[in-house]
Amino acid sequence: MPTLSEAASKELLGAFGVSFPDERVVATAEEAIAAADAIGYPVVAKLGGDAIAHKTERGLVRLGLGSPDQVRAAAQSLLDAATPEDGEVHVLVAPMLRATRELIAGLAHDPQFGMTVMLGVGGILAEAVADVSFRLVPIERVDAEEMIDDLRLQPLLGEFRGEPAVDRAAVADVLVALSEAAGRRPDIASADLNPLLLVDGRPIAVDALVEVRA
Amino acid sequence: MTATDRFRALFEPRGVVVAGASTHPGKFGFVSLHNILAAGYEGKVFGTNREGAEVLGIRTVPNIADLPEGEVDLVFVCTPAAANPDLLRACAKKGITAAFIASAGYGEMGEEGRKAQADLVALADELGILLAGPNGQGVVSPPAKLFAQIVAPYPPRGHIGIASQSGNFVSSFENYARMTGVGVSRAVSAGNAAAVGVPDYLAYYADDPETRVSLAYVESVGDGRAFYETMRGLAERKPIVLVKGGATAGGQRAAASHTGALASDDTVFDGMARQAGISRAATVEQAFEAAATFASQPLPRGDRVAVVTTVGGWGVAAADAIARTGLRLADLPGDLRTAIDAELPPRWSRNNPIDMAGGETRDTVPEVLDMVASHPDIDAVLFLGIGIQSNQAALMRQGPFYPDHGLERIVGYHERQDARFAEASVEVSERTGKPVLVATELSVAAPDNPGPATLRAAGRLCYPSAERAVVALDHLRRRARWLERRGLA
Numbered sequence: 001m002p003t004l005s006e007a008a009s010k011e012l013l014g015a016f017g018v019s020f021p022d023e024r025v026v027a028t029a030e031e032a033i034a035a036a037d038a039i040g041y042p043v044v045a046k047l048g049g050d051a052i053a054h055k056t057e058r059g060l061v062r063l064g065l066g067s068p069d070q071v072r073a074a075a076q077s078l079l080d081a082a083t084p085e086d087g088e089v090h091v092l093v094a095p096m097l098r099a100t101r102e103l104i105a106g107l108a109h110d111p112q113f114g115m116t117v118m119l120g121v122g123g124i125l126a127e128a129v130a131d132v133s134f135r136l137v138p139i140e141r142v143d144a145e146e147m148i149d150d151l152r153l154q155p156l157l158g159e160f161r162g163e164p165a166v167d168r169a170a171v172a173d174v175l176v177a178l179s180e181a182a183g184r185r186p187d188i189a190s191a192d193l194n195p196l197l198l199v200d201g202r203p204i205a206v207d208a209l210v211e212v213r214a
Numbered sequence: 215m216t217a218t219d220r221f222r223a224l225f226e227p228r229g230v231v232v233a234g235a236s237t238h239p240g241k242f243g244f245v246s247l248h249n250i251l252a253a254g255y256e257g258k259v260f261g262t263n264r265e266g267a268e269v270l271g272i273r274t275v276p277n278i279a280d281l282p283e284g285e286v287d288l289v290f291v292c293t294p295a296a297a298n299p300d301l302l303r304a305c306a307k308k309g310i311t312a313a314f315i316a317s318a319g320y321g322e323m324g325e326e327g328r329k330a331q332a333d334l335v336a337l338a339d340e341l342g343i344l345l346a347g348p349n350g351q352g353v354v355s356p357p358a359k360l361f362a363q364i365v366a367p368y369p370p371r372g373h374i375g376i377a378s379q380s381g382n383f384v385s386s387f388e389n390y391a392r393m394t395g396v397g398v399s400r401a402v403s404a405g406n407a408a409a410v411g412v413p414d415y416l417a418y419y420a421d422d423p424e425t426r427v428s429l430a431y432v433e434s435v436g437d438g439r440a441f442y443e444t445m446r447g448l449a450e451r452k453p454i455v456l457v458k459g460g461a462t463a464g465g466q467r468a469a470a471s472h473t474g475a476l477a478s479d480d481t482v483f484d485g486m487a488r489q490a491g492i493s494r495a496a497t498v499e500q501a502f503e504a505a506a507t508f509a510s511q512p513l514p515r516g517d518r519v520a521v522v523t524t525v526g527g528w529g530v531a532a533a534d535a536i537a538r539t540g541l542r543l544a545d546l547p548g549d550l551r552t553a554i555d556a557e558l559p560p561r562w563s564r565n566n567p568i569d570m571a572g573g574e575t576r577d578t579v580p581e582v583l584d585m586v587a588s589h590p591d592i593d594a595v596l597f598l599g600i601g602i603q604s605n606q607a608a609l610m611r612q613g614p615f616y617p618d619h620g621l622e623r624i625v626g627y628h629e630r631q632d633a634r635f636a637e638a639s640v641e642v643s644e645r646t647g648k649p650v651l652v653a654t655e656l657s658v659a660a661p662d663n664p665g666p667a668t669l670r671a672a673g674r675l676c677y678p679s680a681e682r683a684v685v686a687l688d689h690l691r692r693r694a695r696w697l698e699r700r701g702l703a
Contacts, residue, residue: 106473110482113438118473132476134485136442142699143489150488190471211471 001189001211005048006055007092009208013191016184017177019170020205023094032075033068035093042066042096044206047078049089053209064096097206100161102195105174105205107137107182109189115182117175119147121156122195129153137182144172144179164201171196171203187213220344221418223312225355225400227287228257230362231310233278233301234292234317235261235269242316243292244269245364246352250290253361253368258285262293278304288312290352290362295319295330299337306341313338315347316364321406322349335409350405351381354388356398357424363403372397372673373426373509375419377412379404380459383431387502393661395670396506399424411436413444420448427453427508429501433460442486449491450702453508453693456492457501458483491696493689503682504689506675511649513694513703514687516593518544520586521567521680524574524599529567532596532653532680539688540695543567547591557581570599576631580638587646594649594691595642596683600635600676601656601665603628608660629664636668636676651687653677 004012007025014020024035025048036043047060055061060081062074075091082089104122109115113136120132133150135143148168151157157166174196182188189212193205230250236243247261247270260281263274275281278289278301289305291298295317302313320331331348338345346353352363356371365381369391378384381403391398400419404412412430419425428448435441448454487494493508495501519541523529536543546566554568557578563569568586570578579597587595607625610616616625636652643650657666657676666676677683697703 104472104476106471108471108474108477110438110477112435112479113442113482113486116477116482116485118476120476126472127475130476130481132481134477134482135489136439136486139489146488146699147485150485190474192472194472209471 002214003050003053004210004212005050005052005090006046006208007048007090008050009191009210010205012185012188012210013177013181013193013205013208016181018174018181018193018205018208019203020208021094021097023092025090025092026075027090029072029075029079029091032091032093033071036065036068036071039093039095043071044094044096045071045074045078046092046094047082047086047089048092049082049086051085051087052089055207094206097197097199097204099197099199100163101156101166101198103171103198103203105178105193105196107178107188107191110134117147117179117182119151119171119175121151121153135179137179139175139179141172141176144175147175148172163198166198167201167203174203174205189213218418218421221312221415223287223310224314224344224346224353224402225360225418225422226358227312227360229260229286230255230257230288230290230360231260231262231278231281231286232290232292233262234294235263235272235274236292237263237267237269241292242364246290246292246316246362247272249352249361249363249366249368254359255361256359260286278308278310281308284309286310288314288353288362291315291317291347293317295327295348298334302334302337302341302343306343311342312344313346314350314353314362315345315405316350316352317347318349320348321408331406331408338409345409346402347405348408351384351403353403354384354398354401363401367392369401370395370397371399373399373424374505375399375415375422375425375428376401376430377404377415377419377428378402378431379407379412379433380431381405383498386498387429390499390502390506394502394506394657394675396510396673396675399426413441413448416448416454417444420451425452427455427505429505430454430456431498431501432456432458438486442490445487445490445492449696450700453505454492455495455501455505455508455689456487457495457498488696491693493693495689500682500685503675503677503686507649507651507686507690508693510674511643511651511690512647513697514594514649514691515694517541517691518591518593519596519684519687520544520546520589520592520594521596521598522579522582522586523567523569523597524572524579524602526563526567526569526571528598528680529563529569532598532684533567535681535684539684539691541594541684541688541691544592547589550585550589550592553585554582557585579631579635580642583635583638583642583650587642587648587650592648594687595639595651596680596687597635597639597650597652598654598680600652601632601654601660601663604632604663604665605656605660608663632663632665633668636665636672640669640672640674649687649690651675651677651683653680653683655679
């Protein structure tokens with residue numbers, strides 16, 4: 001099934017109220033520097049395109065770029081790394097967000113129950129930890145709140161290592177927005193907000209991947 | 215016709231006929247008739263038998279056509295599958311509107327069986343007959359003293375409505391009902407569920423005044439969305455306790471997304487159950503105990519639990535169990551502490567768990583239970599320590615010195631006290647509208663002990679451990695919250 005680029009995925013989900021960082025789509029290294037200047041350093045640069053689904057696995061994400069020179073070098077190497085199969089590509093420049101906690105949220109089609117919305121504990125251990133909660137789309141706000149309550153790792157959602165407790169209402173907003181998107185856009189086959197970083201307790205989706213039915 | 219009207223013939227029939235009544239005590243056609251008669255069904259009972267033989271004192275007739283008009287609502291079918299279409303046609307002519315098909319040879323028997331099943335469903339539909347089964351173990355309805363089931367036991371009457379995709383789990387739940395005294399309103403084995411499935415029975419239970427809680431065992435739910443929608447509507451009206459066996463018939467999941475990779479049949483089913491307001495139990499035993507608690511206790515209005523115990527260690531273990539759930543150990547209110555101070559010597563715990571530390575005298579337990587349950591900052595009470603003295607009394611009663619040496623008097627006192635504590639727990643719960651759960655392993659180890667025995671006679675579960683009481687109470691609290699958060703409480 002075809003995937004949308006990160007930028008297009010964010011545009012689609014953003015329209016339903018999922019909040020994303022302030023980021024820019026650019027075509028060249030020089031434009032990347034201008035974008036970084038506007039956003040403020042440090043930044044992240046990622047290669048984007050409809051055919052590019054798993055950037056991290058392919059090494060197409062450059063983190064912690066602290067100067068215009070670093071941005072130029074990173075953007076150029078990303079553009080050089082594109083293969084003909086990637087089709088049309090661009091560079092996404094985004095602020096470098098720091099968080100010690102991350103969640104994952106998304107939409108997935110269940111063979112028996114149809115479209116579902118999911119919230120889970122994210123990070124590299126996500127699949128091993130398997131601390132997830134699902135509901136059938138559409139959900140009400142109360143269902144979203146209960147999904148947050150379902151997670152076993154509640155201490156992670158409280159005050160944590162000097163960071164404030166998670167803004168549960170904002171997490172619920174994300175889940176309701178995902179459900180809304182699935183309801184209004186039946187062509188969505190799946191969606192990932194991974195990671196959904198908890199920046200000072202507020203959920204910010206720094207990556208998005210939407211799969212659409214052809 | 216409403217669901218209630220359609221199902222009345224199944225659960226409250228004016229008369230029953232066993233089709234295929236047999237003189238052979240090993241056959242379904244004998245066992246079902248035996249069980250109907252033995253349980254004391256008050257309607258008229260008939261049987262059909264090719265030779266018109268007498269079975270268990272019933273003069274059978276060769277054909278349904280030989281039955282009187284309008285006296286039978288339910289046919290319990292034990293005849294071979296091939297004979298059943300003609301049988302149903304004859305039944306319809308006699309005004310019979312419900313059939314429980316115990317016969318096998320249908321959907322479970324390959325292509326031919328599936329066709330026979332589909333034909334039977336279509337025929338029953340055309341004839342206006344409610345078709346239960348086929349290949350099921352029966353239907354039980356204690357309010358009508360109806361025990362049309364081919365396996366024991368006949369459960370006591372109560373308020374749990376059971377529907378199961380496995381007939382043997384119906385009898386498992388009925389065994390629990392017999393053991394605990396928390397009885398059953400209706401029970402049915404859905405068999406192949408050709409025309410009527412578990413959700414249909416639960417829909418009837420939601421309207422049934424005899425039923426306070428539905429208890430279901432399912433392995434597959436067919437159309438997941440339809441199941442969810444039905445359950446969601448029913449759960450708003452009555453609690454549904456569900457235990458699920460086996461993996462769902464999940465197909466291939468999309469692996470491209472992380473979300474899909476984190477999904478499993480069980481996690482999605484679990485989320486669906488929570489969303490629908492179903493109380494999903496982890497085990498069959500836990501399912502029965504949760505249902506028994508819904509049937510016999512009010513819902514807690516909050517999560518603050520007080521533990522009242524005669525022994526410290528039990529209270530500690532109960533507190534640990536509470537910590538593993540969505541419940542919490544209540545902070546002991548100051549005015550309650552002061553009030554209990556007046557009842558007990560100073561060595562009591564002065565905290566929650568309220569450990570009376572052996573300082574109790576004749577009236578302490580009922581009075582403390584009353585004070586604790588009546589306090590506005592307590593939502594539920596767990597009482598531990600019932601039956602200990604009666605357990606010792608039993609030893610004395612059976613020992614070589616009874617009734618001398620003052621034993622008769624002390625034995626009688628302890629037995630009356632434990633019965634009284636059990637009665638107090640029920641009375642206080644009913645008066646305050648709060649759950650008061652009592653737990654002791656004596657409910658299993660010494661079921662005749664007056665503590666557990668009195669609770670059983672009152673139709674309340676005496677939990678075999680504090681941990682199991684806490685798990686059951688947590689199911690009630692989760693449901694209460696589900697209702698509250700949706701403005702349904």
